[in-house]
Amino acid sequence: MVIDKSIVRRYVILSVLASTLPVLSIGLLYDRFTGNALEQLLGEKISTHLTATANRLGAYIEARRYQIETLANYPGISGFASARKGETSDEVAALLQIESDLPDLYGILFFAADGRLQLAVPGQAASGPPYWADRPFATAGLPKTTLGETEIIGPMPATGGDSGWLLLRHPLRGRQADQITGYIALHVRLASLTEQLGANAAAGALQPLLRTPAGDFNTVGQAAAAHGEIVAGPEILPGWRPLLEVESMAVLKSFALERRVLLIAALVSAALIVLLFYRLSQQLRKRIGLLLSGAKAISSGQLDHRIAEHGSDEIASVSHAFNAMSGKLKEHLERAVRLEKLAVLGEFASGIAHEIRNPLAAIKTSVQALARRESDPKRTQLLAEMEGEIDRLARVVSDLVDFGRPRHPAPGAVSVRELARRISAIIEPEALVRGVHFSCQGNPDLEVWADPDHLQQIVLNLALNAVQATPAKGAVILRATSENGQVAIEVRDTGCGIPAELLGRVSDPFFTTKTKGVGLGLSISRQLCELNGGQIGIDSAPGHGTVVRVLLPIAKPCQPS
Amino acid sequence: MIQPSEEKMLFSFCFRKHLTDPLLAAGRCAAWRVRLAIGLAVIAWPISGQARIEFGASPRSADATVGCMFPLAGRAAIYGRDSIAGMKLALADLAAELPPGTAPKLRILVEDDRSKASVATRIAENFITRDKVRFLCGVVSSGVAQAVSRVSRARQVIMIGTDHASSRLTIEDFHRHYFRVSNDTYTSMAAGARYLANLQKTSGWRRMAFIGPDYDYGHIAWRDLEDAMASQGVRYEMAGHLWPRLYEPDYTAYIAELKAAKPDVIVTALWGGDFIAFLKQALSSGLLDKTRLANFDTGGNFDVLVSLGEQAPSGLILSARHHNNWPETARNRKFVDDFHHLEGRFPTYAAEGAYAGIMAIGRALALAGKRAGNEQLIRTLEGLHLSLPEDPEGYVSHIDAETHQIVQAQAIGEVVPNSAFAPAKVMLGRWVVYRAEELQPPLDLVRSRRVRARGDTGSPAPPPIPTQ
Known part of the structure; x- marks a missing residue:
């Protein structure tokens, strides 16, 4: 018989679908959810981070600009650099000393109206030029950014053993407001500005940078070349803005890895489930096939056919029941056949016995009568043997009667x-x-x-x-x-x-x-x-x-x- | 100390409005001057207030007054406290070592310079004008020391540097009134370069990074190391220079840069609390798993070793200006034991520096005479031989006449378990000792550096630096 709608096949397909679809659905939903969440979070984080960074950088520059503007307008400052030795104001000197005594400043510099460096007030962090003349100090060639009256000169990148720096330079005016007599400048530590970029938003993935007219700088004030995708923040000065170098691969590295692992796990699970159910179905079909072939054999009269019994599961029980059934059926049929045979034989034997018994009785009586009259010993012996054979025949007939019609x-x-x-x-x-x-x-x-x-x-x-x-x-x-x-x-x-x-x-x-x-x-x-x-x-x-x-x-x- | 908020308040006067409202500006400017005066008073306040510590001879009986400046608060406060104890031990040893009655009676004044050049300058001026000190002494930070040295030069008062190390003070910024009695960056880096040269032969390191505090000490330490490496013929690839600010609270960004640069060896000139903070972050970040970290000038200080706890990182190469367990001489053991007896703890190297400073002053006065003038004292100090705890057996420290820098040996070691100096669980061991003579800067190098500093080689002359 051809099975058009195999229960095993349907069971396997349904089981595979029931077990793999939830895994794949949950995996896909999770993947989509986390992808969207990450994208949203990253987008918000980058935007928030850049805005906050721009605010910090702007505030830092504004504080320094305010400081230099304040100093430039302080009475006595404009003439301090050109004053003769002994004629300088102690108050101004003290003020400059205090102002320069910050770890963010290398010092305070005075320039002549023609831009020539006149005087350097070293701060606590002063090192290298112009405080020591073993290496040159020059501002020529450095970019200049105007912030009101204040000029931002630089930044000068770190070179060799010297740190990077920038100048916030403000004009000094004489008695006539339109007359510039010189300049005063804060010699600012570049790293103090770039430190405002903050720590890496996501270590190894988001690299904060400061874009300036002199190039890009990282958090520790080192010149840096961006390799990844750049997200620019708000401009804080013309040509100055914070950046985030997004190494998308690094950002998504852990996520992509987990995503790949999840996908592989789902696929492997589905494959294993399919394989498992396929093997199970094969086994089931094979064993059910044996059952079917056994049933077919029995139905075709092969009552000696036995189905192999393996294990102690339901199919083994069914196989056992089939085998027992066919055994009983065979036994029953054999018995029925035998009984039928016996019945036929009994009827036959009874008929024969009935037909033989009466003539035999008559023959025996006749033989006995003949024997009583016979005087010849040989004939008498012959008649006695004849009577004996008649008795034996009678017993056989009796057996046949007993066999054919047994007593209840x-x-x-x-x-x-x-x-x-x-x-x-x-x-x-x-x-x-x-x-x-x-x-x-x-x-x-x-x-x-x-x-x-x-x-x-x-x-x-x-x-x-x-x-x-x-x-x-x-x-x-x-x-x-x-x-x-x-x-x-x-x-x-x-x-x-x-x-x-x-x-x-x-x-x-x-x-x-x-x-x-x-x-x-x-x-x-x-x-x-x-x-x-x-x-x-x-x-x-x-x-x-x-x-x-x-x-x-x-x-x-x-x-x- | 003027905090940033105070500073902003101090200068929050009216220049913006001044541009548009001169009358209002005048009033505000007057108010600001009052604030400036208050600010300056705040700076000056410790000088006449309780922050001053005074010991030794009384003002009337003193043969000389020594005005010392050390940080007594903040990260570097331990240096000030240990220096005071070291100076007390020096006074006792002077009295014990010199013939009875000949030891000069020294009055010692100590004030907190707050690690600020402006504060230290003001204190030095006040020491000179009010307290009539004959010697300025101490100072931990080289940046502060340079400012005080300028006062010393301008006021022609002898300054004995005890605990700052920029070699510029004895080479480029040399003047006759300045002397230093602790190892400087040139000495430490000369020893360090020799150590690294030897290490290269055994480990084959190639890439080096340098991280130092962003002020003169850090930069000159690098220059001295660079010169010493060149003189030793060490070939290496520079992986980067990093310059965190002094008292940087967080080294995360710098450690990330160092990790990215993948150096074989990192040399640092961070010191005190900065080095401890950096070291903790470096150890916890795994930076030192594959990279060796060397600090030749200050890294072997006792407070650093205490901070390591039971950790004994194999990659650390450290030295300092004095060690509690080297040299194993009677003099060093006595100094360390005396200090422990006095303070109930073991000393940092600052104690020995200050001890050496007072010993130098005392010996010079004893030799030149208690009433000797500055010139006589300078001549006495130039070439003065001093037996100090730091001297190995058979060696006596002396002050070089050309640089006024003390000439001493240097020992570099690695961290090993050692609980003999509780609470430290580790100390330095496996010493490599460099003789004092081989660590001295050659005379022509000293002179060429001075020439370059004067701008005599074609480079623009340095601008004048004000010394109020």
Whole structure:
């Protein structure tokens, strides 16, 4: 039969979908959510960071501009640089000393109106030029940015062992406001300005930079070349603005890695689930296929077919049930066939017996009459033999009648002890004649629930068969034991045994291996046994004797003697 | 100390409005002058207030008054406290070592210079004018020391530097009234260059970075190291120079730069609390996992070793101007034990510097006479031999007449477990010692640097620097 809609296939597909779709859906949703969140956060963070940075930078420059503007307008400052030694104002000198004594300033410089450096007031952080003349100090060539009256000169990048700096220079005016007599400048530490950029917003990913007309500088005041994507902040002065160098790969590095891991995990999970279910479905289909083929074989009459049973799961149970069912079915069919056969034979035998019995009686009567009148001893002997054969024929007919129309059993408790005694009384003389040792063993206290006559006939038939099959000096043992709530009556002989090919047929009616007999004894025993609710089994091998085992219901439990 | 907010307030006068409203501006300007006066008074206040510490001889009995300036608050306060203890030990040792009655009676004044040149200048002026000191002494920061040295030169008062190290003070900025009794950057870097040259032979390092405080001490330390490396013929690639400000509170950005530069060796001139803060951040950031860190001038100071706790990073190469466990001489052991007895703790190198300063003054006065004039004292100090705790066995420190710089040996070591100097769990060990003679700057180098500083080589002459 072709299966159009395999339950296994549907089950597998549904299971795969049910297990992978949530994983993939959640993964995709999470990916999208985190992507959007990161983008939004980064965007907001960068924007906020740049605005705040611009404010800090602007405030710092404004504070320095305010400082230099204040100094430039302080009375006495404009003439301080050009005053003769000893004529300088102590107050102004003290003010300059205090003002320059900041870690952000290298010093305060005075320039002449022509831009020539006139005077340097070193601050606490002063080092290198112009405070020491071992290296030149020059402002020529540096960019200038105008902030009102104040000029921002530089920045001068750090070189060799010198730090970077910038000047905030303010004009000094004489008595006439339009006359510039010189300049005063704050010599500002460049790193103090770039430190306003703050720490890296995201270490390794966002690099804050300060763009100036002299180039880009990093947080520690070193000249820096941007390699990544640049996000520019608000302009704080013409040409001056904070930047964020965004190394997008670095920003998204950890996220992308986690995203990739998540995707791979989802895909691997889905693949594993599909593989797992595929393997399961293959196994399921294979085993269900075996079940189906077994069912097909049984349905086509192959009752000997057995389905392989693996494990102890549901399919194994179904396989076992199938096997048991086919076994029972075969047994039932065999029994039905046998019974049918027996019924037919019985009808036939009864008919024959009925037709033979009356003529035989007449013949016997005639033979007996003839024998009484006969004086010739030879004829008398002949008639006696004839009568004997007529008796034997009558017994055969009687057997046929018994076989064809068995009496319904009248069960009762039959003592094993009594049964053994009766059988021994009948069998022992025959055994003695044949030189066979007959003995009874087992539990004599057992009681069998069976028809007493039927039981005696069953055991007698079996014992006779055994004695007849056992050569001289052999032994026949009748044993009775209790077994699983039944009584097992076993007849064991040391005879020649039955070949395997004949073993299935020995209980068929009219089958015999003996020269005498009609082959009904074992058939009748089986028939009677089954009528009494029992079973009969034969175990034999050539050269190893035969064991016939009868199982019948027990009448009451007994203890072994 | 004037805080930034005070500073802004101090100068929040009216120039913006002055441009548009002269009458209002005049009133505001007057008010601002009052504020300036208050500000200056704030600076001057410690001079006459309780911040002054005075010990030694009484004003009447003193043969000489010594005015010392040290930081007594903030990150560098330990240097001031240890210097005071060191000077007390020097007074005791002078009395014990000189024949009875011959030891000069010294009156010692100490004030907090707040690590500010302006404050120190004012204190020095007041020492000279009010207290009639014959010697100026001390000063931790080279930036501050240069300002005080200018006062010393202008007022012709002898200054004994005890704890600042810029070699400019004895070379470019040399003047006859200035002497220094602790190792300078030239000495430390000359020893450091020799150590690095040897290290290169064993480890093969190539890339070097330098990080120093952004003031004259840091920069001249680099120049001295650069010159010493050149003189030793060490070939290396420079990975960068970084200049954090003095008293920088956070070195994160600098450490990130150093990590990015991937140097094999980092040489630093950060000192005191700055070096401790940097070291802690460097250790926790993993900067020193693959990079060696050397501090040849101040890194082996006792407070640094205490700060390491039980950590003994293998990559640290340190030295200082005095060590509690080197040299193992009776004199050094006595100094360290005396200090511990006096203070209940072990000294930083500042103590030995200040001790040496008072010992030099005392010895010079004893030799030249208690009433000797400045010129006589200068001649005595030039070439003065002083046995100091820092001297290894068989060596006696002396002051070089050409530079007025004390000539001493230097020992460089690595951090090793050692709990003999509690609370420190580690000390320096595996010493490499450099003789004093090989660490002295050659005379022609001294002279050429002075010539360059005067602008005699074609470079523009330096502008005048005011010394009020």
